[in-house]
Amino acid sequence: MATYKKKGFKAKDKNEQNQIDDSKFETAEVFHTLEETATKSEKWIEKNSKPLFYALIGIVVLFLAFLGYNKYIVEPNEIEASNELAFPRKHFDEAATAGSGIDSLLTLGLEGADGKYGFLDIADSYSGTDAGNLANYYAGVSYLQLKQYDKAIEFLSKFNSDDEMLGPVSLGAIGDAFSDINQQEDALSYYEKAASKKDNEFTTPLFLYKAGHTAMALKDYSKAESLFTQIKEKYSKSDQGVGIDKFINAAKYAQ
Template structure:
């Protein structure tokens, strides 16, 4: 390492003290540039294209996001007014949730449109489509994300997919579990298991409420439902 440093130092002194050597070195650099002019130009153009492209893409996404936010305002208004058809499909002048989710995917508004579209489709009885949109929704807001999992469970339950529905409810309950919403989601999971005649799984879920959420409003019902489910499990075994 020391020898290499000394060598570089000696080369530098030679260039400073010997103008001819410096001229030769510069001439060599000039020749290199001339010989590789096309390649160097291509590199500079590529770098410039990346920078400009990134700038344009950023502005495009910002514009997209603003447009989507404006479109969402009217769609959510219709959703809250229970005008589900207009909320989903628009009113002729403003885009609906389905179009927003599709055209502005990748923006926050497009993502949120999937949540509202899933909820609106669920209310409209279009359960398979509801599941698709709800599963496309992804949020850092743990309450909203858990709600999306629960709505997915509702749509699956309406399709008679009891085990999948129960799994969705449990997923909602376990997503940043809290003493207020988690017991509610677990109760729904237990009911879904019972609807599928899986009374052992139902009893297990009810027991989780009793043991993990002792202060919740659902504990009393959970005890009753657990006793009933265990009785049904015993009856099934006797048969």
């Protein structure tokens, strides 16, 4: 503990005088060390001033290059890709309401025509853009409707989105593709992923419902009961929630 010493304080004995002298010596040592360190730092900076300057210039150049790349390459590329997406989207949307000729419309959307890119071209040529990513989704769904399930899985697996709807729907579509080729374990896995991707009143109960029926087909009745019960407890007002009790009971009594 530090001792307060009045002005004009004089050590009472030699030991106390030695303590005072030691304290002064230690303080002097600290200042000497700090001064020595500062001198070494100055010398190091002086010696390496050019490399430091060049490193700073390099950082500035890289930063400016990054800004330029985004402004003059990435942004125009995004706009171009987005514009290219209009043609195949038109045919995709027409296929959704067409009474006939759906396959030809979907194929036009996939492959393009009259010098216009289709989803496949956009996904390949603009792979680093949002439009290129979205083209994978449309290509996957198109192949799913064309019953080309392997290709549907391939392109939907390339698509990545945290969108409230597209994220879950793309995973659920992979589940549908696996279900259609009778790979029910994989279908169940993707339906569960789709259900948990985003919690909302539309996609979550829809894919819990699909997962529940897939679990029933796999005779995993305990899981099916659990999945159907989640719909009852959390999404009872959804379309899937209507009459869900009969599916819960079916799973329960099948065990």
